[in-house]
Amino acid sequence: MSLGDIIGQEKAVAMLLGILRRQRVASSYLFCGESGVGKKTAAINFAKAMNCLNTTVRSQESGETKNSKKEYSHLTPVPSPLTSSDACDACESCLKIEAGTHPDFLLVSPEERQIRIEEIRSVDEALSFKPFEGRKKIVVVDDAEAMNISAANAFLKTLEEPPEDSVIILVSSKPDLLPATIRSRCSRINFVPLTADSSMKVIGRTIEGQEALELVARLSMGRPGYALSSDLSEERSWFLDLLKGMLGAEKDGWTSRDDMERWFDQGLIFFRDIAVLAITGDPARLINIDLRNYMAGFSKSLDIKGIIYIHQELSRLRRLLLFNLNKSITWNYTASLLRKELAG
Numbered sequence: 557m558s559l560g561d562i563i564g565q566e567k568a569v570a571m572l573l574g575i576l577r578r579q580r581v582a583s584s585y586l587f588c589g590e591s592g593v594g595k596k597t598a599a600i601n602f603a604k605a606m607n608c609l610n611t612t613v614r615s616q617e618s619g620e621t622k623n624s625k626k627e628y629s630h631l632t633p634v635p636s637p638l639t640s641s642d643a644c645d646a647c648e649s650c651l652k653i654e655a656g657t658h659p660d661f662l663l664v665s666p667e668e669r670q671i672r673i674e675e676i677r678s679v680d681e682a683l684s685f686k687p688f689e690g691r692k693k694i695v696v697v698d699d700a701e702a703m704n705i706s707a708a709n710a711f712l713k714t715l716e717e718p719p720e721d722s723v724i725i726l727v728s729s730k731p732d733l734l735p736a737t738i739r740s741r742c743s744r745i746n747f748v749p750l751t752a753d754s755s756m757k758v759i760g761r762t763i764e765g766q767e768a769l770e771l772v773a774r775l776s777m778g779r780p781g782y783a784l785s786s787d788l789s790e791e792r793s794w795f796l797d798l799l800k801g802m803l804g805a806e807k808d809g810w811t812s813r814d815d816m817e818r819w820f821d822q823g824l825i826f827f828r829d830i831a832v833l834a835i836t837g838d839p840a841r842l843i844n845i846d847l848r849n850y851m852a853g854f855s856k857s858l859d860i861k862g863i864i865y866i867h868q869e870l871s872r873l874r875r876l877l878l879f880n881l882n883k884s885i886t887w888n889y890t891a892s893l894l895r896k897e898l899a900g
């Protein structure tokens with residue numbers, strides 16, 4: 557794919573294409589927005605466009621067409637006419653970046669939830685050479701907020717003195733967790749949650765059946781990448797099983813902090829729906845539209861105040877998960893909160 561194929565991020569894509577067209581690529585960017593809305597996809601395709609062998613960009617000063625195909629014409633067959641600053645998605649460079657094998661492209665992601673200083677050193681090393689094949693050396697740091705303090709300090713030095721012909725793209729769904737000194741060095745590009753229609757277009761590439769498609773699009777809440785990365789109906793069954801266990805006074809059913817985060821994410825959607833049903837009585841507004849009867853049972857045994865209180869508490873706990881809450885204490889606390897409210 558190319559930048560132009562990204563669905564539902566018209567503003568961000570237009571900015572990136574404008575940057576490419578004007579040849580005003582900065583040395584560092586911060587792509588922000590909720591997870592699953594297409595930030596990483598955009599970063600990879602921005603990288604492809606920067607090094608594409610088939611882009612044609614018009615130089616503003618001379619009005620001449622600078623065509624990158626000439627120097628590389630021995631490497632690749634060239635389609636014509638060439639009028640775009642976007643990636644062609646067909647040349648050797650585009651294919652290598654897509655496959656993660658381009659020598660001038662590096663994608664860094666957290667391991668065990670952290671980006672450590674060793675990884676930042678490998679970024680520095682990669683950037684210390686001139687581009688081998690492409691016009692730019694590009695590093696994409698996914699989930700950049702996962703840098704620990706020593707990694708962030710080391711990274712700041714790189715951002716302060718960016719090597720020539722290098723572009724660093726930080727991708728983050730929680731940019732506020734990045735040090736302000738890092739944020740201020742980067743040009744920020746914002747990504748928004750997708751509309752239901754755009755989400756369906758993205759998800760529709762992989763899911764068959766209109767009803768299933770609509771349900772998954774609703775459950776993904778404008779973050780189709782999230783829907784594509786996990787089976788959302790399975791995720792919801794898992795949530796409901798644990799919820800039943802919790803209400804039935806069973807022991808802690810989470811195995812990791814990741815489980816806790818996933819469970820609270822689902823819980824917030826679930827109780828949001830129960831609140832919507834209690835307030836509007838309109839099942840068409842539900843995200844979990846297929847669970848309307850089950851939800852109606854819940855909303856009968858709770859008053860609005862109780863539902864809102866549960867939602868507030870779940871969202872408070874979800875935020876506190878950042879601070880390593882104890883698993884079984886959190887489970888017991890949540891269980892007693894729910895049981896108390898449900899008992900009226």
Ligand SMILES: [Zn+2]
Nearest residue numbers: 608644647650
């Ligand atoms: Zn290309």
